[in-house]
Amino acid sequence: MVARALAAVVAVMAATAVVRTALGARYIVGAPIGSWDLQTNYIQWASNIEFNVGDQLVFNYSRVAHNVLEVSKADYDSCNIFRPIATFQTGSDTVQLAAVGSRYFVCGVSGHCVAGMKVAVQVQAADWPDTHTTTQCRSFRRGRQRVRCSAATSVGVESLMGVTMGSIAVALMALY
Ligand SMILES: [Cu+2]
Numbered sequence: 788m789v790a791r792a793l794a795a796v797v798a799v800m801a802a803t804a805v806v807r808t809a810l811g812a813r814y815i816v817g818a819p820i821g822s823w824d825l826q827t828n829y830i831q832w833a834s835n836i837e838f839n840v841g842d843q844l845v846f847n848y849s850r851v852a853h854n855v856l857e858v859s860k861a862d863y864d865s866c867n868i869f870r871p872i873a874t875f876q877t878g879s880d881t882v883q884l885a886a887v888g889s890r891y892f893v894c895g896v897s898g899h900c901v902a903g904m905k906v907a908v909q910v911q912a913a914d915w916p917d918t919h920t921t922t923q924c925r926s927f928r929r930g931r932q933r934v935r936c937s938a939a940t941s942v943g944v945e946s947l948m949g950v951t952m953g954s955i956a957v958a959l960m961a962l963y
Contacts, residue, residue: 811839811840811841811842811843811884811913812839812842812843813842813843813845813881814836814838814842814843814844814845815845815847816829816832816844816845816846816847816892816906817829817832820832822847822848823846823847823848823853823855823894823904824848824853824904825899825902825903825904828903829903829904829905829906829907830907832906833906833907833908836908837911838884838908838909838910838911839884839910839911839912839913840884840885840886840887840910840911840912840913841884841885841913842884842910843881843882843883843884844881844882844884844890844892844908845879845880845881845882846875846879846880846882846892847878847879848878849878850876850877850878852896853894853896853899853904854874854875854876854894854895854896855874855875855876855880855882855892855893855894855895856868856871856872856873856874856875856892856893856894856895857871857872857873857874857875857882857890857891857892858870858871858872858891858892858893859872859891860889860891860907862891862893863891863892863893863905863907866893866900866901866905868893868895868897868900871895874895884908884910886910887910887911887912888909888910889907889908889909889910890907890908890910891905891906891907892905892906892907893905893906
């Protein structure tokens with residue numbers, strides 16, 4: 788019975804880990820005070836957020852008034868809008884932050900970048916613990932059914948699962 792319960796827990800935790808790796812945070816550029824416009828201070832906006840790999844930027848704006856160009860650092864600094872790395876112009880554009888490093892975006896409408904419509908984000912490695920002491924549990928029967936747990940150190944996303952499973956197993960142990 789405990790083994791079946793643990794198997795269910797393992798399945799649930801595995802599913803959760805996949806979802807959490809696939810879905811990062813979603814940041815609407817300029818929100819909550821502003822959006823992608825000529826009024827928002829994007830240096831201030833970005834300074835309040837820690838961007839991680841797997842997160843998304845969403846640019847919401849009027850497509851008749853603005854657009855979004857991803858540019859190099861040099862073109863971001865000089866507001867050169869003539870050699871974009873990527874162009875977005877739907878009015879609601881999602882940009883994946885898929886790798887560690889800096890990303891630079893400007894509005895490509897003449898004069899808007901110079902007026903401050905530019906945002907730079909520094910993307911860091913996702914917040915997974917690199918190493919973690921995890922607890923592994925197995926059920927066994929000696930007189931009555933119990934769960935035995937042992938500690939181990941492991942690496943990566945699985946370690947987070949291990950910690951959560953361990954704490955749930957401890958909670959299960961308390962039931963027996
Ligand atoms: Cu603009």
